[in-house]
Amino acid sequence: MTEVTTGSGAAIQVEGLRYSYGDLEAVKGIDFEVQPGQILGFLGPNGAGKSTTIKMLTGQLTPKAGVARVLGIDVATDNPELQARIGVCFEEKNLYINMSARENLEFFASLYGIKDADAEGVLRRVGLADRAKDRVKTFSKGMRQRMMISRAFINKPDVLFLDEPTDGLDPVTSAAIRRTIREEAERGAAVLLTTHDMFEADELSDRVAFINEGEIVALDSAENLKLKYGTRSVKVRLRDGDGVREEILPLDGDGSSSRLAELAASPDLMTIHTEEATLEQIFIQLTGRGLEG
Amino acid sequence: MSLSRIWKVLRKDLALGPRSPIFLWAIVLPVALTVILQVAFGSLFDPEPRLGIVDEGDSAITAGVEDMEGIELTMLDDEAELKRQVEANDLDAGLILPEGFDEAVKGGEKPVLQFFIGGESYASNRIILTVTTLDLVRELEGSEAPVMVDIVDFGEAGLPISIRLIPVIVFYALVIAGLFVPGSNIVEEKEQGTLTAILVTPVKSAEVLAAKWLFGVILASVMGVASLAMNGAMGSNWAEVVLVVVIAAMLSAMLGVVVGVFAKDSAMMFGIVKGAGIFLFAPAVFYIFPDWPQWIAKLFPLYWIIEPIWQVSVMGESVTTVWSELAVALGITAALGVLAWWLAKRMQAQMAGQ
Numbered sequence: 001m002t003e004v005t006t007g008s009g010a011a012i013q014v015e016g017l018r019y020s021y022g023d024l025e026a027v028k029g030i031d032f033e034v035q036p037g038q039i040l041g042f043l044g045p046n047g048a049g050k051s052t053t054i055k056m057l058t059g060q061l062t063p064k065a066g067v068a069r070v071l072g073i074d075v076a077t078d079n080p081e082l083q084a085r086i087g088v089c090f091e092e093k094n095l096y097i098n099m100s101a102r103e104n105l106e107f108f109a110s111l112y113g114i115k116d117a118d119a120e121g122v123l124r125r126v127g128l129a130d131r132a133k134d135r136v137k138t139f140s141k142g143m144r145q146r147m148m149i150s151r152a153f154i155n156k157p158d159v160l161f162l163d164e165p166t167d168g169l170d171p172v173t174s175a176a177i178r179r180t181i182r183e184e185a186e187r188g189a190a191v192l193l194t195t196h197d198m199f200e201a202d203e204l205s206d207r208v209a210f211i212n213e214g215e216i217v218a219l220d221s222a223e224n225l226k227l228k229y230g231t232r233s234v235k236v237r238l239r240d241g242d243g244v245r246e247e248i249l250p251l252d253g254d255g256s257s258s259r260l261a262e263l264a265a266s267p268d269l270m271t272i273h274t275e276e277a278t279l280e281q282i283f284i285q286l287t288g289r290g291l292e293g
Numbered sequence: 294m295s296l297s298r299i300w301k302v303l304r305k306d307l308a309l310g311p312r313s314p315i316f317l318w319a320i321v322l323p324v325a326l327t328v329i330l331q332v333a334f335g336s337l338f339d340p341e342p343r344l345g346i347v348d349e350g351d352s353a354i355t356a357g358v359e360d361m362e363g364i365e366l367t368m369l370d371d372e373a374e375l376k377r378q379v380e381a382n383d384l385d386a387g388l389i390l391p392e393g394f395d396e397a398v399k400g401g402e403k404p405v406l407q408f409f410i411g412g413e414s415y416a417s418n419r420i421i422l423t424v425t426t427l428d429l430v431r432e433l434e435g436s437e438a439p440v441m442v443d444i445v446d447f448g449e450a451g452l453p454i455s456i457r458l459i460p461v462i463v464f465y466a467l468v469i470a471g472l473f474v475p476g477s478n479i480v481e482e483k484e485q486g487t488l489t490a491i492l493v494t495p496v497k498s499a500e501v502l503a504a505k506w507l508f509g510v511i512l513a514s515v516m517g518v519a520s521l522a523m524n525g526a527m528g529s530n531w532a533e534v535v536l537v538v539v540i541a542a543m544l545s546a547m548l549g550v551v552v553g554v555f556a557k558d559s560a561m562m563f564g565i566v567k568g569a570g571i572f573l574f575a576p577a578v579f580y581i582f583p584d585w586p587q588w589i590a591k592l593f594p595l596y597w598i599i600e601p602i603w604q605v606s607v608m609g610e611s612v613t614t615v616w617s618e619l620a621v622a623l624g625i626t627a628a629l630g631v632l633a634w635w636l637a638k639r640m641q642a643q644m645a646g647q
C-alpha cells in the first residue's frame with residue numbers, strides 16, 4: 001500500500017520531498033499536509049526553499065525524491081486534470097503586458113476550457129474593474145500583483161499556490177490581497193502561501209511552517225507556536241523624572257509576579273502591556289537567524 | 294494533444310501579433326524589398342517610353358506607333374511645343390514628320406528626320422524609341438531598308454536580374470515570417486515568464502509549440518504568396534504555387550520553433566540567427582549568379598524550399614517536377630519537429646531554474 005491514508009482527504013500531501021540544483025540541496029526532505037479550506041503559511045527567509053517547493057508542487061520542477069500528491073494525484077505525473085484544478089501566483093510577475101487585464105484573464109480562462117469566464121467579477125474583487133480594458137503595461141507594481149492574484153483565481157481552483165503574494169506591496173494593497181485569499185479559503189480552497197513576512201503568516205495562516213535551509217523546523221498554528229516556544233512578558237512603563245522608563249518582565253519567569261505587584265503599586269506607573277512573542281522571535285530562537293536577508 | 298488548446302494559444306498569438314514589432318517587420322520587409330529591388334533593377338515602376346509626334350502629313354509612322362504597345366504617344370501641333378516638352382522631360386523623345394515624309398521615303402529621297410531626345414530621359418527609353426522609329430521608317434521603305442538596325446544584346450543572357458532576385462525576396466518573406474516571428478515569440482514568452490504561466494495550466498509544452506509552429510506557417514505562407522504576387526510570379530497554376538509556398542513555410546516555421554526552444558533569451562536567439570544567416574541565405578544567392586556551380590546550393594537546407602518555389606512560380610513548372618525536392622523539405626521539417634520536441638523536454642526545467 002503506497003496510498004497514504006490520512007483519513008482526512010488532505011488537498012496537499014507531501015512526504016520526504018527533496019530537490020537539489022546540482023550540488024545545492026534546496027529542499028531537504030519535507031513533510032506536510034494542507035486540508036481543504038485551510039491556509040498553510042510557509043514562513044522563511046530568502047533562499048529557504050519556499051519557491052522550490054511550490055515549483056515542485058505545481059509541476060515546474062520534478063522532485064528528486066519523496067512524494068507529493070495534490071488532490072490525490074502525484075505531482076510528478078504531468079496531469080492536465082490536476083492542472084485544471086490548481087491556481088498559481090508566481091513570485092515573478094508573468095503577465096502579457098501587451099494585453100489588457102481582461103484579455104489576460106480571458107486567455108487563461110480559455111486554457112482551462114472555461115467559456116464564459118467572469119473576468120470582470122474577478123477584477124472587481126481585486127479592485128481593478130475600472131482598468132479592465134487597459135493594457136497591463138500601464139499598470140503599477142501593485143496593480144500587476146493584484147492581476148497575478150486574480151489570474152490564480154480565474155479557474156476557481158481547489159488548491160492555490162501563492163508565492164510571496166504581497167511581497168513589496170504597500171499595506172493597503174497587501175490587506176486587500178489578504179482579504180481575497182481568505183475568501184478563497186472560505187470557499188473551500190486549500191492554500192499554500194509563502195512569505196517572509198511574519199505578520200502575514202500570523203494573520204492569514206491556519207498553520208505556519210517555519211522553513212529554513214530546506215527543512216521545516218516547526219509546523220503548527222501561530223498560537224500554538226507562540227505558546228510552545230515563545231516567552232510571554234509584561235512591559236511596564238513608568239515615569240522617570242522628565243522621561244519614561246520601561247521594564248520588561250517575563251511572565252513565566254521566577255519572581256516576576258512580586259516585582260510586577262511592586263511596580264503596579266508605584267505612583268510612577270503609566271501603562272502595563274502583556275507582550276506576546278512574535279513569530280520572528282521564535283524563528284530566531286529555533287534557527288539562530290532572522291527572516292530578512 | 295488537444296486541438297482546442299492549440300487553437301486557443303494560436304488565436305492569442307494571432308490577435309497579439311500586430312502589437313509586436315517583429316510581426317510588423319515581417320509584413321513590411323518583403324514589401325519594402327520588392328519596392329527597392331524593383332526600383333533598382335526592375336520594370337515595375339519603369340515609366341513607358343513617352344514619344345511626342347508632330348505629324349504635318351498623315352504619316353503611317355504615327356499609325357504604327359499608335360498600334361504599338363508599351364509606348365505612350367502624345368500628338369502635338371507644333372514643333373516649339375514638342376521641343377519644350379522634350380526639354381522639360383515631359384517626353385523622352387519627339388519626332389517631327391513633315392508633310393510628304395512617307396512619299397519622300399518611298400521615293401528614295403532620304404529626307405531628313407528630326408528626332409529630339411530629352412537629356413534626362415532613361416537610356417533604355419531612348420534606345421527603344423530610336424529603334425522603334427527606325428524600324429517603322431524601314432517598313433515604309435518596303436524591302437529596301439534605308440538603314441539596317443542590328444540589335445545586339447549585351448549583358449548576361451537568360452533571365453533579367455529582377456526575376457533572379459525573386460528568390461531573395463521570397464527568402465526574406467519566409468525567414469522573417471516563418472523563422473523569426475515564431476522563434477522570437479517563444480523566446481519572449483520565456484523571458485516574460487508567460488510560458489511558465491501557460492504550462493501550469495492544462496496546456497502541454499507540445500501544444501504550445503504546435504501553436505507557435507502554425508502561427509509561423511500561416512504568416513510565412515501569407516507573406517510568401519504575397520511577395521510572389523507583388524513580383525508578378527504567381528503564374529497561372531496558383532494553387533500549385535500556394536502548395537509549394539505552404540510546404541516552404543512549414544520548414545521555415547519549424548526551424549523557428551527549434552531556434553526559439555533552444556535559445557535561452559533573445560540575445561542568444563539573434564546570435565543564432567545571425568550566425569546561421571549566411572548558411573540559410575546561400576541558396577538564394579545561386580539564383581542571382583547562375584554561372585556558379587548550382588549543385589552547391591543543394592547543400593543548404595533552404596534550397597529544398599526555394600527551388601520548388603522557383604520552379605513552380607517563376608518558371609511555371611508543374612508541381613510534379615519538384616516532388617523530390619518537396620519530399621526532402623518535408624523530411625527536413627519532420628526531423629526538425631523531432632528535434633523541437635526533444636528540446637522542449639529540457640526547456641521546462643530550464644525555465645523553472647531561471
Ligand SMILES: Nc1ncnc2c1ncn2[C@@H]1O[C@H](COP(=O)(O)OP(=O)(O)O)[C@@H](O)[C@H]1O
Pocket residue numbers: 021024025026044045046047048049050051052053645646647
Ligand atoms: N535555478 C537555480 N539554480 C541554482 N540554485 C537555485 C536556483 N533556484 C534557487 N536556487 C537556490 O536554492 C535555494 C532555495 O531557493 P528558493 O526555493 O528560491 O528559496 P526561497 O523561495 O525560499 O527564497 C537557494 O539557496 C537558492 O539560491
Ligand SMILES: [Mg+2]
Pocket residue numbers: 047050051052091163
Ligand atoms: Mg522564493
